[in-house]
Amino acid sequence: MTTFAHDPKQTEEVLELAGGAPLVIKLLEGTQGLGVVLADTDRSAKSVIEAFRATKTNILVQEFIKEAGGTDIRALVVGGKVVAAMQRTGAEGEFRSNLHRGGSAKIIKLSPEERSTAVRAAKSMGLNVCGVDMLRANHGAVVMEVNSSPGLEGVEKASGIDIAGKIIEFIEKNAKHGATKTKGKG
Incomplete structure (x- = not known):
């Protein structure tokens, strides 16, 4: 909650x-x-x-969520699909799993529930690209945060996937010439 x-x-x-x-x-x-x-x-x-x-x-x-044990999942969603996921584990004695706080990361295979939860979280926030942070709770996957500007370095390193490239591919495939919503020029 x-x-x-x-x-x-x-x-x-x-x-x-x-x-x-x-x-x-x-x-x-x-x-x-x-x-x-x-x-x-x-x-x-x-x-x-x-x-x-x-x-x-x-x-x-x-x-x-005590049962998460200082471990969380970061799923990168691009265009309604999970393109990579990693499990982050906090440093010894640390409940925060952030890599910038000394945590470590490894590639992880998501369950169908976790994959669906990440995609639904991105969709509910109206985001084509985001990082969805989840915990494995006794009652299933729970979303901690949806990050509209996720760092890519940790998940690219852990997964070996060029996520930045996947984001660019998504933009190239879905961008419509002259259909931007900004009022600026340049």
Whole structure:
């Protein structure tokens, strides 16, 4: 379960909606694992939420999936298809699996459910190219994040697939001359 918080008066409601501690609290503007905190108790979660809210920033509060064990899946979706996937594992003692936080990556074969979940997440966000981060929970694949500007280096290295090339191929195949939506020239 993921909840969004903007109003500091909603802290109790956000904690309740997310199912109580332990919880993962994320700054919306964070990247590469920065601005992500694991709160073990409701009291610490409330303190972290209030501290983040004092900076007038938007946050997400997510259920902590303990069974994931510091491992997640990044699926790269291009044009409604998963073109590559990797499993990321956090550094020793780290719940965040980001490669920039010392995590490691290896190629992984997705289950049909995971593949379908990634494609549906991309479609629901209206994205032709994205990275879908998922966890393997006891109740199935859960989406943590859909990244509209995913880094390619880690997944290209882990998979050996030229994902940038696949993105370019998709654009070449689907671009229609003169059909851009921008108003600028150049």
